Amino acid sequence: MGTVFSFDVRMDGDADRxxxxxxxxxxxxxxxxxxxxxxxxxxxxxxxRLAAGELALADCEPDVAEVFRHCAAxxxxxxxxxxxxxxxxxxxxxxxxxWAVQRAVEMIASSGAAAVCVNGGGDVQLHGGPWRVGVxxxxxxxxxxxxxxxxxxxxxxxxxxxxxGCHIVDPRSGEAPAGSLASLTVVSRGLTxxxxxxxxxxxxxxxARAWLERLDGTEGFAVAxxxxxxxxxxxxxxxARRGDGADRAA
Numbered sequence: 001m002g003t004v005f006s007f008d009v010r011m012d013g014d015a016d017r018x019x020x021x022x023x024x025x026x027x028x029x030x031x032x033x034x035x036x037x038x039x040x041x042x043x044x045x046x047x048x049r050l051a052a053g054e055l056a057l058a059d060c061e062p063d064v065a066e067v068f069r070h071c072a073a074x075x076x077x078x079x080x081x082x083x084x085x086x087x088x089x090x091x092x093x094x095x096x097x098x099w100a101v102q103r104a105v106e107m108i109a110s111s112g113a114a115a116v117c118v119n120g121g122g123d124v125q126l127h128g129g130p131w132r133v134g135v136x137x138x139x140x141x142x143x144x145x146x147x148x149x150x151x152x153x154x155x156x157x158x159x160x161x162x163x164x165g166c167h168i169v170d171p172r173s174g175e176a177p178a179g180s181l182a183s184l185t186v187v188s189r190g191l192t193x194x195x196x197x198x199x200x201x202x203x204x205x206x207x208a209r210a211w212l213e214r215l216d217g218t219e220g221f222a223v224a225x226x227x228x229x230x231x232x233x234x235x236x237x238x239x240a241r242r243g244d245g246a247d248r249a250a
Contacts, residue, residue: 001035001097003121009108010115010128023111027104027118034100037061040091051090067096074196078211082200083171094168098157098195101125123157123198125191126150132240138183138223145223148187149240155191159184159202160223168202177205182223184208187238189217 007027011020037060039045046064049055057065071084071092084092101120105127108116115128124133129151137143138160148156159168160183170177184202188194197218201208212220212232219235 001031001039001093001100001120002041003097005031005101005121006119007108008117008119009113011112012114015112015114020108020111020113023108023113026111027107030107031100031104031120034063034096037063038067038092038096040089040093047090047092067092067099070099070192070196071095074193074200077215078197078200078204080171081203081211082196086169086171094199095192095196097121098123098125098155098191098193102155102191120191123191123195124155126152126154126156128152135185135221136183139227145183145229146185146221147240148185148238150238153189154238155188155194157186157188157191157194157198159186159198168199170203177203180205180225181208182225182227185221186212187219187221187235193218 007024009020009024011017036042037045038047040047042048046055046060050057050060050064057068068084074082074095082094084090084094097120101118101123102125105116105118105125109127117124117126117131131150133148133150133156134144135146135148135156135158137145160181168177181202184198186194186198186201188197197215201212201220204211208220208222209230209232212218219232219238221229221231221235223229
């Protein structure tokens with residue numbers, strides 16, 4: 001998927017360490033398989049062959065249909081601001097990385113791990129805790145704009161041009177989002193939704209705040225190009241308390 005993944009796995013005293021290690025190995029193998037199936041940069045991937053008309057959806061692995069069901073749901077929810085179709089092509093990567101990371105965490109947790117953090121290119125899925133996730137300041141490299149704290153399942157996804165340049169476009173114009181934010185971070189229970197909603201919200205620009213306020217179980221934090229910030233009404237409950245010694249996963 002063209003990015004770096006990191007894993008932080010905690011086990012309590014009763015955990016079967018070999019079982020947890022096997023779960024971790026299966027999760028890593030699963031991420032490699034997702035890249036093989038979904039990458040639009042691999043001409044032999046199922047998504048590339050589907051886009052080229054060489055393969056029908058019914059002939060793809062069941063995971064492909066599952067991902068496109070999620071894509072369709074997020075497209076409806078965002079009124080088209082999130083879409084797996086760009087310039088006549090087919091590209092679910094705005095959702096599939098989050099979906100893959102969330103699934104990897106679920107695999108490791110089901111193996112008996114007490115707490116799990118998987119960071120896929122800056123988008124994080126958490127299980128158990130406590131955890132702290134630093135939200136990078138897009139205007140001051142190396143700095144943090146906020147720190148999110150979690151004690152149970154939580155996902156943190158950030159969209160913006162700071163790391164990869166402007167790779168998100170307005171699906172209605174095909175151009176860079178007008179009045180775009182420096183970054184938008186979305187917090188939700190699962191990274192499948194958080195990843196897609198961060199992408200959609202960044203494409204929306206100023207409209208994102210009101211849209212996120214309407215979504216159940218979803219909060220947002222944005223840094224504008226002038227350095228000002230805004231957050232949805234429920235985001236504050238996810239902010240870390242000063243002086244707490246919880247771990248950080250940036």
